[in-house]
Amino acid sequence: MLSGNSPWDRWVHDRDSAAVSDAVRRGGQLFEGKARCTACHVGSVFSDAPFDLYHKHRRRDGPAGARPGSVNVTKRDGDRGAFKTPILRNVAETAPYMHDGRLKTLEAAG
Ligand code: HEC
Structure with a gap:
């Protein structure tokens, strides 16, 4: 795209x-x-992922610890349920949303 x-x-x-x-x-x-979306969704692709940062999405993460996320990569327990920030370029065209596609619409994700 x-x-x-x-x-x-x-x-x-x-x-x-x-x-x-x-x-x-x-x-x-x-x-x-x-x-404050640009705390994580920054720059021309709206993501800090190139800096190898991991975050818990503040409103859409569900029960804490339900998903291992980057704890498997970093081995830091605080990273349980944290993920790289996805880019938001063309986001209206890239449903479903979140790392596991659990949100079907952009309205639910934003
Ligand atoms: C603390 C960092 C952080 C902030 C602040 C933040 N996001 Fe996110 N955003 C993330 C992460 C991490 C994910 C991926 C979560 C996942 O995969 O479970 C995400 C996912 C999304 C997605 C889904 C994208 C996709 O392709 O799946 C949208 C849309 C989104 N954010 C919009 C917003 C908006 C709008 C705001 C401000 C109201 C915002 N975000 C604030 C870190 C953040």
Whole structure:
């Protein structure tokens, strides 16, 4: 899937505010601001995975420890249930969501 030079890129990188709707601009401000999604979903692919970081998704993880996650890789017990942050490029086209596909819609995942 190719997604370079998307309306989002033209807004963020080329500062073309006409490239996206008001709703996208509000969502982008929420994503980077109050909702703090960019604590993990950062940069042009919206992920800190290239830095080998693992996280527990704060709202969608279910019972603690239900999934081993990166504890199998790092051998640190605190990493139980933690996963690499998936990229969010073209996320509307990549259902189902989360490492095990347990969430069928983007609304459920976000
Ligand atoms: C603490 C780090 C962190 C923060 C903050 C965070 N995420 Fe995530 N996000 C993750 C991780 C890790 C996963 C994968 C979890 C899994 O596979 O079980 C994920 C998964 C997702 C997915 C599913 C992507 C896919 O392809 O499966 C979406 C959508 C998403 N996050 C959106 C958001 C939004 C919107 C916010 C802000 C409201 C947010 N995230 C905040 C770490 C984070």
